Amino acid sequence: MLKEKIFKIENAEQQVGLLGAQDSFLTLLEDGIGAKLHAFGDEIKVNGQDDQVDTAYDILRQLAHLIKSGVKINATDVVSAMKMAERGTLEYFQDLYSETLIRDAKGRPVRVKNFGQRQYVQAIRNNDITFGIGPAGTGKTYLAVVMAVSALKRGDVERIIITRPAVEAGESLGFLPGDLKEKVDPYLRPIYDALHAILGKEHTERLMDRGTIEIAPLAYMRGRTLDNAFIILDEAQNTTTMQMKMFLTRLGFGAKMLVNGDISQIDLPKGAKSGLKQAQAVLQNVRRIEFVEFAAADVVRHPVVGLIINAYDQYETESTGNN
Structure with missing residues (x-):
């Protein structure tokens, strides 16, 4: 059944915070929920099906409460609220903002989403080895760097030691100039971006020059024992079984x-078994090791990213079923 609800905006600060630039937050809500939202004066009119309207209204209420408590919201906060509403956990939304993990290079608080x-x-925090497994956009890499920098501070x-296997995602490393590290560096761009966002570019470079932060291909880990270090293995789905065992025993x-990867995006040669998939089977019940699995609902990018992931998953499932 169609219905309409009107959300009352309390003040100018709340208006700016809830609408976003050029009403971009309302557009996000429309894309993610399906209701129509229209701002006029100190009101936001919400139209649509019963459940869509109630969900959008509840999200606006939660976001308004955040703004009132001094939190400056952005697009990822809006997406997070939608995801929690989808899972039926919106009542716990405020709890996410009770702790600041770190402040980034611009002094902004970094929190879970x-x-x-x-x-x-x-x-x-509670384990020696943590596996983060799930699709792109769930914040695995960024949060790994956040936790590493927090521990260092x-x-x-x-x-901090950050590594990844030197496996091409449809491109050839052989044609790139430089040694192995220089060839892999472009593939580590998300790591560099996260470090620059949290520490700033100059501070990151100083720490790298001193060896406090080391970024290197997985091949460079062989034969080492890594004491008093925070070690991140990214793109772990592209490790072989031997590489994964070698890495974990460092x-x-x-x-x-921290071992992060997405088992739906394995770029290993045909016939090679992913070390991440094997680790899931072998290490599930080992003490001081925990696996955290993210789903498309945990994606904190634009809502369409989650829809794309679900569409590909469905296509692959149907294709497998037809073969």
Whole structure:
């Protein structure tokens, strides 16, 4: 049944915060929920099906409460609220903002954006090795860097080591100039972007020059024991079984490991088995190791990204069923 609700805006600060630039937050809500939202004066009119209208109204109420408590919301906050509403956990939305993990290079607070990310952060704190498995856009890499930098700033670790396997995603490393590290560096761009966002470009480069932060291909880890370090393995779905075992056994005293990957995007040669998939089967019940699995609902990018992921998953499932 169609209905309409009117959300009352309390003040100018709330108006700017709820609408976004050129009503962009309302557009996000329309894309994600299906209701129609129209701002006029100090009101937001919400039209659509019963459930769509109620959901949109509840999200506006939660976002308005955040603004009132001094939180400056952005597009990812709006998407997070929609995802929690979809899962029926919107009542816990405010809890996500009770803790600041770190402040970024511009002094802005960094917080978890959904329940999946909160589980991930708690797993990192409580275990020696944490696996984050799920699609792109769930914040695995960014949060891994956040937790690593936090640990470094607290003095829990002496250095950060970030690595990934040198496997091409449909491109050839052989034609790129430089040594192996230089060839892999472009593929580590998300890591560099996260470090620059949290520490700033100059500070990151100083720490790298001192060896406090090391970014290197997985091949460089062989034969080392990594004590007092926060170690991140990204794109772990592209490790072989031997590489994964080699990496995990580098863990030293006073160290933490994070292993992130997306098992739906394996670029290994045909016939090669993913070390990440094997680790899921072998290590599930090992003490001090925890697996956190993210879903499309945990994606904190534009709502269409989650729809794209679901569409591909459905297509692959149907294709497999028809073969």
